[in-house]
Amino acid sequence: METDMLPTIRHSLTDNVKDELMRYIRRMDLSESTKLPSELTIAQNLGVSRITVCRVLGDLEQENVIFRIHGKGTFVNPEALQIKISLNPAQEFHQLIERSGHRPQVKMVRMEQDLICPGIAKKLALAPDAPLLRTEKVYYADEEPAILCFNYFSRAVFAEIPSWEEFENTSAFFLLRERAGRVMMRDRIEMEAKEISELLPLTDQVKHFNCKALLQFDTINYDQNNQPAMYGLCYYNTNFIRFNLLRNQNIY
Amino acid sequence: METDMLPTIRHSLTDNVKDELMRYIRRMDLSESTKLPSELTIAQNLGVSRITVCRVLGDLEQENVIFRIHGKGTFVNPEALQIKISLNPAQEFHQLIERSGHRPQVKMVRMEQDLICPGIAKKLALAPDAPLLRTEKVYYADEEPAILCFNYFSRAVFAEIPSWEEFENTSAFFLLRERAGRVMMRDRIEMEAKEISELLPLTDQVKHFNCKALLQFDTINYDQNNQPAMYGLCYYNTNFIRFNLLRNQNIY
DNA sequence: TCCGATTTGTACGTATGTATT
């Protein structure tokens, strides 16, 4: 059976140009100059049309990797290259921990198969009394608890419910994709700050977190048909996981 | 004297098309269908070329307002329209409070003109012993404290330092623009969760916050030349200000 | 002050490819 697990290789021209430009940017000596060659020069060097280069530069500008000044040129934004943990796009927890400079580990703490919870069922667009599947995992950074994560699914999404070991060793995104045919495309998160004691009713795992407050992400994950397929409640110890975000500002 | 305060009116074709499309989307009955007309139809209706429509749709897709399915059509993402407080782009605090359904108020709490703080001077790309200007403001939502905000500037950015009243009644962005010629274009934020007692050394204002933990944004604001012009330390009571964010997911 | 040269910004027309129905 072929699973086609890897992200499909993109070979559109813009993607190639984007990769090539990013390689160029990373090799630049930014302390000397942050100016990129002109669009025309880039286009000629890469053997593509200017409009293609222009689109790529537009994308990179929206990602704040570069900024353009009309009539002057295109410049690298050095800030963007320093960021290790970006809020956007979503990243795997293991990656988050690794990129913040620690060794990641997971422990599955609990698993429930017949939870009834109308509030969460509603977020998943299910009937209020639909049975839910819930997992609780703790992610460690160098033995220290760094992320606490609850995932909720409709019990019916999986024809056969994955085992404890599968949940522990595999990301929920992968399981949803491979075992339920649901590919997560987007998520919507809502952010809150919580003090440890506020979370004790939820789980006693928080007692092991070496901090006083946690960053809470209330997340709904949507699949390829824009249907909610997973609800997540994630708590980050911001001493380990410190999200960064570059924003454009339109304030006057 | 003409201040030219208002955001310059955009009248590029893509902006018009975007506004027109957004109006169309907001008037749609999404419970019936979320499908938009085809690119060609939109182009013909608006009297523009298909490529222009395509670019606008691409922008809206990146903002998660719509999503497109190859060969099938373009669809509205109803989630995006429900979001009141988005993390992206940056918004004025008054707006944040208003959009979360409360009446906003500000109080200037403190102002210091000759602060020496090497750590913050470094973030502002200043000499370690450069004198800093600091303001402390509290924003209220219906009389309840909702946001605590410290702003740091180089004392030298303002030829004449704005008065207490000006700082209280005007946004720092406006003052920087009008009194220092620095237009804020981007910011970089780093997020942490803090328990109230951790913040007491900073200010006793936190005692009045009716919550146990605050969401901290550590923010550097960059001007039109990509130079840091303001450093901000902002604390949000997430019972009032609840940021939402739509993300694309590339997890496998 | 003005005038070109350079560079980005915007828009159109056209063509081809690919997925869905």
Added chain:
DNA sequence: AAATACATACGTACAAATCGG
């Protein structure tokens, strides 16, 4: 298999901002 609809790419043209002479 055909029609429809999105995806990508090229060439061209002109506008607007910046900079140096």
